Amino acid sequence: MSSSFYVGQREFFPGVGRIPFEGRDSDNPLAYKVYDADKQIGGRSMAEHLRFAVAYWHSFCGAGHDPFGPATRAYPWDQGATPLARVQAKADAAFEFVTKLGVPYYCFHDVDLAPDADDIGEYRDNLRHMVEIAGERQRQTGVKLLWGTANLFSHPRYMNGAATNPDFAVVARAGVQVQAALDATVALGGSNYVFWGGREGYACLLNTDMKREQAHLARFLAAARDYGRSIGFQGTFLIEPKPMEPMHHQYDFDSATVVGFLRAHGLDQDFKLNIEANHATLSGHTFAHDLQVASDAGLLGSIDANRGNPQNGWDTDQFPTDLYDAVGAMLVVLRQGGFGDGGLNFDAKVRRESTDPQDLFIAHIGGMDTFARGLEVAHALLTASPLERWRGERYASFDSGAGAAFANGQLTLQDLCAHAQQAGEPGQRSGRQEAYENLLNQYLLR
DSSP states (O other), X not given: OOOOOOOOSSOXXXXXXXXXXXXXXXXXXXXXXXXOTTOEETTEEHHHHHOEEEEHHHHHTOOSOBTTBOOSOOOGGGXXXXXXXXXXXXXXXXXXXXXXXXXXXXXXXXXXXSOOOSSXXXXXXXXXXXXXXXXXXXXXXXXXXXXXXXXXXSSGGGTTOSTTOSSXXXXXXXXXXXXXXXXXXXXXXXXXXXXXXXTSEESOGGGOOHHHHHHHHHHHHHHHHHHHHHTTOOSEEEEOOOSOSSSSEESSOSHXXXXXXXXXXXXXXXXXXXXXXXXXXXXXXXXXXXXXXXXXXXXXXXXXXXXXXXXXXXXXXXXOOXXXXXXXXXXXHHHTTOOTTOOEEEOOOOOTTOOSHHHHHHHHHHHHHHHHHHHHHHHHHHHTSSHHHHHHHHTGGGSSHHHXXXXXXXXXXXXXXXXXXHHOSOOOOOOOHHHHHHHHHHHHTO
């Protein structure tokens, strides 16, 4: 791993150099214990498998605000005399951080990167200016853009939704941001473009024409796709499910809902899913469940890596530290052959109480080590353990004979009845859940 890193006009994280790999016996909080970027797993390096990205918004914009109090962190890059000076300093801080961490990608919303403005011309000029800055930083560092997106949920104009807003003027204004964000994503060589429908839903069904709103959402997505393709975007469009918050109900509720929506509107050839762990658990599923649903549909594109607090019913965006979740996620990713153009973006924020600049490094290091270990264990389970053989044996009755004929659609209900009459009462077969769970623990502990 290279020891070089980017520093702009000033160093924003002094005392922290390039984060090294020191192995599992290290007690250095600013070193990787498991993530070795060049280590080969199944013919690919860890870096190629995991495709880590830093989230611009949480890492460099979120200063610890919450509903009960103001910011707890004063960022040195927020001290410039003008909005443009501040975001230029923020870009320097971001690329310094990403290169010190040794992460290959980053992700952003339009108004993370550039100052927002109600005047459309000013908004566009600001974003174009910062795209030039970011592009130069990418060329200097080799860091790439995993995905871009537009923030269509924070501004008061979007309080009743963006693409699903009952006021067409708001829908049109949302189009301005998506067009600009797509232009930025293409200019910066982004591999994906994300839609998170934070306000695409309803607070009260009494004042909502749900069928009409969802039709408008589909039309908006199709228009964005058509524009993106027209300007040369060859990557994947991603939908990020979430059941609620900030709205009472969001139309992209979970993986199954989004898969059905995309297929119903003929969007499934261009769109896939970006699955966030905390969003999955808010919908009542496990992280692995929503990943598996998306993958089974051939529509798992990327992952937002984080976790929630099981005692809370809201999105806490904590850094991922759960090894079981990481193994479950990587099993899904490896079984489908990898991410393709997607990756693992840390859509996570340090806690409001974590005010030391080193905390941001430590949080990412922990998340990266967690998924690196998840990758190691998942690969071992798939290649060296009896896991896949056990799963295959469990369904072996469908591999030949009448079971295969049923699976291939060749048996009628009458045929099923005749088979049951001939076979008699089925024997009891254990699901062996404890054996599977203990097998996972066995490989985690090696």
